[in-house]
Amino acid sequence: MGGGRAGVHRSRHDLPRGAGGRRVDVSPGPLPRAPRQSGRRGRGVARHRAALRRHALGQVRGRAPRRGGGEGDGRLTPFTVGIPVFDEEAIVVDNTQRLLDFLDRLGREYEVIIGSNGSTDSTTALGVDLSRRFKPVTFFHLPQRGVGLAFREFVRRARYPLLISLDMDLSVDLSFVPAALDLLETHDIVVGSKKLGKQNRAFFRRLGSELFLRAVRLLLGIAYEDYSIAAKAFRVATLRRFIERVNVGSSYVLEICYLTHRTGGSVIQVPVSCEDWRASKFNLLHEAFYKYRHLFGLWLRYRRGVA
Numbered sequence: 001m002g003g004g005r006a007g008v009h010r011s012r013h014d015l016p017r018g019a020g021g022r023r024v025d026v027s028p029g030p031l032p033r034a035p036r037q038s039g040r041r042g043r044g045v046a047r048h049r050a051a052l053r054r055h056a057l058g059q060v061r062g063r064a065p066r067r068g069g070g071e072g073d074g075r076l077t078p079f080t081v082g083i084p085v086f087d088e089e090a091i092v093v094d095n096t097q098r099l100l101d102f103l104d105r106l107g108r109e110y111e112v113i114i115g116s117n118g119s120t121d122s123t124t125a126l127g128v129d130l131s132r133r134f135k136p137v138t139f140f141h142l143p144q145r146g147v148g149l150a151f152r153e154f155v156r157r158a159r160y161p162l163l164i165s166l167d168m169d170l171s172v173d174l175s176f177v178p179a180a181l182d183l184l185e186t187h188d189i190v191v192g193s194k195k196l197g198k199q200n201r202a203f204f205r206r207l208g209s210e211l212f213l214r215a216v217r218l219l220l221g222i223a224y225e226d227y228s229i230a231a232k233a234f235r236v237a238t239l240r241r242f243i244e245r246v247n248v249g250s251s252y253v254l255e256i257c258y259l260t261h262r263t264g265g266s267v268i269q270v271p272v273s274c275e276d277w278r279a280s281k282f283n284l285l286h287e288a289f290y291k292y293r294h295l296f297g298l299w300l301r302y303r304r305g306v307a
Contacts, residue, residue, distance in 0.1 A: 078109035079162040079181060080236070082154030084147045084229065085114055088168045089122045095170050096130050096137065102174050103136075108181070112137045113154050114168075118145025147229060148248035155239045163239065167230040173273040180233035180270070188238040188265040189257060191224050192231025197271030212291060216254065219299040222261050224269050227254040231272045238265060250287065251294040258298060 081103070085092060096114065103110050114127050114137065127139035138157070142149055154163060162184050164177055172192060180190040195213070199206065209228075217223050232253055242259045246252040257267055 076108040077162055077181070077185075078111075078160040079164060080154070080158040080160045081110065081112045081164045081166060081177075082151065082158070083112065083114050083166050083168050084150040084154075085116050085119060085123055085127070085168045086145065086147075087119050087121045087123055089126060092123055092126050092168060093130065095168055096134075099166070099170065099174070100134060100136065103177070106178055106181075109160070110136060111159055113157055114139045115150035115153055116141040117147055117150040118143065146248045147250050148246065148252040151229075151252055152243055152246075152248070155236060155243045158236050161236050163234045163236050165229060165232040165234070171274050172231040176231045176233075176270070176272050180231075183268055183270070184233055184235055186266070187268045188235050188260050189267040190233040191226055191253075191257065191267060191269040192233075192272035193225040193269045194228075194231075194272060194274040195225040196269065197273050199274040208288060212288075212295075215292065215295060219295060220258055220302065222258055224257055224267065226269070227251070227257065229253060231274075247294055249290060249294070251291055254291075254295070255298060262302075 081099070092114070096112070099112065103112070114130065116124050116127060116139070119141065124139075124141045127141070131137045131139040140153060140157070142153065151165070154165075162181060164180060166172070166177075172194075176192045180192070183190045195209070209226075212227070213225060216227070229250060234256070238260060239256065241263075242256055245259070246255045260267055
């Protein structure tokens with residue numbers, strides 16, 4: 001199981017990470033343009049654009065992007081990527097290697113944690129093999145299905161102070177990653193929003209998302225535009241304040257954003273590009289019932305002063 005990719009004597013993923021601060025070629029590709037907005041959303045998008053300009057300036061001048069806060073030694077803040085998987089044998093190997101190729105170009109120390117929740121195909125065997133082949137990758141398997149359970153495990157296992165959540169299909173443009181890392185210098189959570197950016201998804205999935213967003217605004221009074229799992233970034237210290245309280249299913253993003261907002265934390269949303277034509281692995285009617293039930297439960301807790 002040792003060794004790198006076929007035809008290559010040794011993959012650079014097997015080499016130890018550098019100490020940071022070295023000159024690197026950072027070329028993550030084009031970053032999404034944000035639509036014009038007004039009010040609080042407009043200010044958030046303006047800050048996002050400023051972050052993108054700083055990131056681009058670092059590339060043009062041949063230097064590393066802005067230094068991460070709190071390190072005190074000039075190093076870029078290292079980060080963790082968490083990817084929940086359920087029966088992803090068809091894509092887990094190729095997309096993990098594609099992700100590693102991208103992350104290597106960012107010039108930061110990182111780790112990738114892949115977490116299976118309830119997989120019954122060969123995902124687990126493939127994940128274990130990936131963790132043996134590539135130094136930054138670790139893998140775990142939970143017998144119980146529940147993406148929130150996997151997320152809790154990411155937070156427990158994370159060795160670094162910043163956590164990026166992605167889907168295994170990599171349907172969201174990876175330019176979200178460097179932009180979010182920059183924004184986490186001054187915010188607790190970065191919400192990647194498909195609605196603010198560009199999305200190629202089935203009509204009924206977009207309609208269902210819009211109805212749910214309106215219900216959240218009405219009941220909870222928060223107006224973030226995306227509560228899906230992918231393209232979310234967090235300060236791990238913020239997550240550890242709430243992690244044992246949050247939902248073990250797919251509604252944990254909503255709950256974390258709500259609790260962070262209620263306790264005075266900083267949440268910013270940015271536009272992302274998404275290409276997702278795969279059939280959902282969830283029963284959409286069951287998932288809709290589950291999400292609305294959880295939303296009403298959270299609203300009742302808020303009304304009672306528990307949340």
